[in-house]
Amino acid sequence: MRKTLIALLILILAMPILWLWRGRDLSMLIDRFGTIETASMAVQRLDWNSSKLDSFRINDLELSLRGPGMHERPPEIGLTKPGNVAMAFDQKVFPFGAYAGGADEGIEYVSGTPDNGDVATLVNRQSVLPWLRHTNLMTGKSPSLQRHQYYQLTWKKPNGAKLKMLWSVDPDNAATSLIRIDISNAGR
Numbered sequence: 001m002r003k004t005l006i007a008l009l010i011l012i013l014a015m016p017i018l019w020l021w022r023g024r025d026l027s028m029l030i031d032r033f034g035t036i037e038t039a040s041m042a043v044q045r046l047d048w049n050s051s052k053l054d055s056f057r058i059n060d061l062e063l064s065l066r067g068p069g070m071h072e073r074p075p076e077i078g079l080t081k082p083g084n085v086a087m088a089f090d091q092k093v094f095p096f097g098a099y100a101g102g103a104d105e106g107i108e109y110v111s112g113t114p115d116n117g118d119v120a121t122l123v124n125r126q127s128v129l130p131w132l133r134h135t136n137l138m139t140g141k142s143p144s145l146q147r148h149q150y151y152q153l154t155w156k157k158p159n160g161a162k163l164k165m166l167w168s169v170d171p172d173n174a175a176t177s178l179i180r181i182d183i184s185n186a187g188r
Contacts, residue, residue, distance in 0.1 A: 023131030
């Protein structure tokens with residue numbers, strides 16, 4: 001009984017120290033199991049500018065198509081033969097919707113809107129566990145609690161095709177980084 005109480009006391013004292021020392025990593029580990037939804041919006045429009053091959057815009061939010069593991073094989077956006085805006089990734093193609101755009105001041109861009117029957121949502125998520133950002137003497141920032149931020153796009157077609165994309169948001173400059181793409185039941 002005495003050994004159990006001593007082990008429990010050590011564990012109780014070690015947890016705050018672990019949180020202060022490696023809180024950011026611990027928060028990211030917990031994020032793999034679940035995050036908190038803070039906002040959700042329906043996707044109204046998708047824009048891709050060929051001069052910015054590494055990003056596209058959903059509604060008014062610009063999201064990067066680059067990220068860890070994506071540098072070797074980033075997703076590609078373009079038009080299919082039937083005239084749909086589509087994304088190709090990992091030998092799978094997901095059609096977003098009808099083509100709705102052309103050339104603007106000499107810059108090629110592709111715009112699309114969701115097809116009838118599509119359910120497309122963009123969700124803002126954040127970490128369950130915050131971490132303590134320590135004081136930076138060079139910039140004068142005081143300690144504060146931070147949380148990881150994420151954007152998750154889920155696009156479902158009536159035929160069962162589904163696209164899921166997940167981005168992390170850098171807390172310092174709000175830049176997005178693509179983490180994961182899943183295309184299932186998609187046509188080729």
